[in-house]
Amino acid sequence: MAKKRKIIAAGVLLVSVHLAILLAGFVAPADPAAQNREFPFAPPTRLHFVDSRGHLHLRPFIYQWTTRPDSFNEYQESQEREFPVQFFVSGVAYRIAGIFACHTHLFGVEAPAQIFLAGTDNYGRDQFSRILDGGQISVAAGILATLISLVLGSLVGCIAGFYGKWIDESAMRFAELFLVLPWLYLLFAVRAFLPLHISPTQAFLLLIGIIGTIGWARPARLIRGIVLSARKQNYVAASRGFGASDAYIIRRHILPHTYGLLLTQAALLVPQYILAEVTLSFFGLGLSEPKPSWGNLLANLQQYNVLISYWWMSLPALALIVVSLGYLSVANAFHERLQSVSI
């Protein structure tokens, strides 16, 4: 029962994180690309319930940041006016899933104050909004790349396992080639030669394509194994006896065996591929400005002064950990349902 509770908890966490990411425009109070040049590297806004005069407020409020008079990037709270946090405010326009235009944001404060729940970056952009928006890219990249890997892998694995002999041999040798190459190194080499056609959407899709294509080998092998054993079953022979075509047999009798494996693989691959995108973006080979991705958000940490002085810039790591944790728990759950012991 404890196990079941854990899985439910993980599942709920995962779903809520994905929902928050999908509705990034709504949950985030600001436009991820909006620069506030007077507030570079501002720390996270503090939420207060008790004001400077000692009164308790039921609704949390914030004070605005102002630059300290003697320096140019150190901040202090300006206690002049309290800005209560309001919910379902009207703010900057955004699109849900790129289709539905909307104005309402989950929370916000009255102008001219701004609420930076996770601080700001070099250009004064709200990190909280950027983490959510970046999540869209990183998580979507992971999911789409996984789809590609699994589709390719299933295709090759099915054909190899079903037809056997030299098709199987050559397919598996080819798979070995990909398995033996160090994937990160290969990623670098491939990324370097891409024509870099300027459109960011194209770059993003290409990236997903590369990551997904490089990873087809392992699922292919696993699926092939299942197909091989399923092929030997009696009902397949019987089906053939009845004149069923190859496609029918594969679709009806063989594929269902692979679903369990596919689910487990998916839950394992998604966090891996999210990490692949993060790594590429970290080295500057992924998304370009001003589009955020967890990778290029984390790349800021490579600067010594950011790592030391601006702790809030490491928050994307937290998001990454939470998502990976969620997926891994789910993968464990699937695996346990298929086999007796979890890896």
Place this chain on the structure above:
Amino acid sequence: MRYFGRRLVHAGLLLVGVSVLCFLLSDLAPGNFFDEMKLNPQVSSETIVALRAQYGLDQALPVRYIRWVKSVVRGEFGYSFAYNTSVSSLLGLRARNTLLLTALATMLAWLIAVPFGVWIASRPGSWTDRLSMGGTSLFLSVPELVIVFALLWLAIRTHALPVGGMVSTGFDRSGPWEKLWDLATHLVIPVTALVLASLPILVRHVRASMIEVLKTPFIEAARAHGISRARLLFRYALPAAANPLISLFGLSVGGLLSGSLLVEVVTGWPGLGPLLLESSMSRDLYVVVGVVMSSTVFMIFGNLLADAMLFIVDPRVRVE
């Protein structure tokens, strides 16, 4: 023996395939090494065109590939334009540095994972087991990148360890003990990062494998015979559980040259990782191909090693 012969031929073919792939890829990237000179207004375009011809970048692809293969046979692995020396001399030193790091980390990881995995497998469901599973889950979700940064941050904050590089400035002047100590303090952060990154999955595999074996009848029989627990675990159960672990070990050995790119680049360890990054940025073709090739060779070697060990250890493999 035929088994090995086949595996070797197989490995050779893989190598050739990989080399062609790498060569093709590195060739298609735009830009070349002499571009840096172009930005110096004092250099004319004719000089640069002539230099490109001199280094053979104008020849056709198959010709360049053949030149490279000949160089490999001579033991040279091609020529680095940037460093003006053969690729093998570059690779040798960097590979040695990387191996120092990864061999140490891999050894440590396995030395910790196996006993620990066996131990918690022997008491499944206990609080230590649950704690370890939880802990490994957590660490599995923390990307290597984050681990390295966390360690770096700790080091900088506490001023306890040197940050970055392999040795300090006065290295040559120190005595042998000081040298060892210096190297050791520089190794702490990268090795810890690598171990923390690989430990969770190893522990889990050992545990899973052991639990499977511990359920089998022959272990029950052995237990019934009164064999002591430690002996049971390590001399009866572990060898039976070794099969998947050996494949994993092969993968570990195979990944010795390629698994540490991130850690090396972020901590400034002078290994293959930074070399690959720098040479792929500067289009130093032969170095890129050399690095990818050498790490693939290791991977193939690792697989061969695993196959060999399996052959020796598991009689079931011999029968096939």
Place this chain on the structure above:
Amino acid sequence: MHRLGCLVTLLLVSGLLCYAASPPQPPQRGEEVQITDNEIGRYGGSLVVAQRSEPKTLNPVTAADAPSREVIGRLTADLIHINRASQQTEPALAKSWTLSKDGRVFTVKLRHGLRFSDGQPFDADDVLFSFKLYLDEKIHSPQRDLLVVGGKPIEVQKIDPYTVRFTLAQPYAAAERIFDGLAMMPRHLLEKPYKEDKFASAWILTTPSAEIAGMGPFRMKDYVPGQKIVLERNPYYWKADRSKNRLPYLDELVFLFVGNEDAQALRFQAGDTDIISRISAENYALLSKDSASRGTEFFDLGPSLEYNFLVFNLNDLSSKNLGKIAAKQAWFQDLKFRLAVSAAIDRAGIVKLVYGGRAVPLWGNVSPSNKFWVDLSLPHPPRSLDKARELLKSAGFSWRGDGRLVDRQGQPVEFSIIASASNAQRSKMATIIQDDLSQLGMDIHVVPMDFRAVVDRVFQTYDYEASIMGLGGGDADPNPEMNVWLSNGGTHLWHLGESKPATDWEAQIDQLMQKQMVQLKYKERKHLYDQVQEIVAANVPYVFLATPNILVGAKKKLADFKPAILDPNTLWNVEQLYFLPGSGASPRATP
């Protein structure tokens, strides 16, 4: 017997130790040393400096990259040297020179009695040999182009063992400045490899130290690949201070390879290195915070000579298959469009966010720190989005309902800016510009690319729309910039490969630059160059952005540290640097 052996060994060892650590011999009779006017220092110590990437070679004739040149500069010496502090030329290996009336013949008198770092004598034959190397077309030295004046290479003639005559095809204004950085090479070591056609592989990093000799303050001692290069004092160096102490004071100079700027900062903070050069503003702020406790001091030298700019692709694309870019050139070629972009860019924001306030905005190609050549009368218009909009309107652009800017044909204005990914500042500038121009309704894509890829596109394939680049910084004199401003120059980035000037104003610039090159009087040259600056500022082929300040730091115990704006900012006077007493001049073995 055993005792005797011990004694002998002890004597030998102590002898060797004495030899290794002893200060150099004072100048001999007949040796025409240069007496320098610096503060008298003390001998000893090892200076450790970090480099961001490893040098590729030690060959002065073929070296192209900055780290190699930094090391080579300490191993070699030139005939006439530009003093980095005063930016004026001064005698080096040449003790005096005369220029003929027509400005074409240069006669140089060498110092007598000088020797290379391996003890061999230096004379005019070495000078002749060196110039042969630089001018040899087979060797393809990057510095060869400097020696081709008026289309013909410089002619070198030996008059006597200590006099050399150089003949130029046409009078050249800054003739004496050509010699700076041209290292004099030892004929006794390199003539053989040169005759055997093996010069390109001479003096690579792994060459044994005994085969490398130069006239610089240091000589090669050791190279550890991937880690460091160690140089030791040149016992025959031809400079001495007023008290006849032969320079340099330092025993050793060590170059450590640290990979990137942040690693450099970390090492400096840990005390591993003694000097840090060209740091970013953030690291500067961070490091100077605890400088008192760590015994370091930092200097902001003011703006450098480098200029960063946004360039639009105005190349002739008719022979290339770049239709989409060619269509956009209609916008780029409109002067009002470029002026509007220039008016909309928040240069103050760039100075603040990219350089932490330690930079100076630019509206022209000459940095304000170039006191001799900057045109102070150029206007510096403040940022104005209104003005930008007016300009765009008058050029036929208009705004759609959704705020996007469209041209006369209704096409929305969008383009991409490529910048080097490894240069954090340029990428940041691109991001700020993107935001600025989006307020005019333009849609900009920022594409950080590998440096080589950027150069490939800008110089060769012309497959780009706009780019952020930086030039300059080498010398204050306008002549090295000829290639940038002449319409057929190799770095005439906005429109390369022009067989004749594409516009009237480019033709004007051509004429003015040619005139100033042969004009020998400073005032007239300045007047001509001022006009060039005004034409450039009015026609905006480059939208100038900013020039960073030079930020350096050093340990307080390093005396006579005088950082300069010209390259190499911190090591140009390395022979005069020394460590103050009582500060433990030797490096620490472990941090």
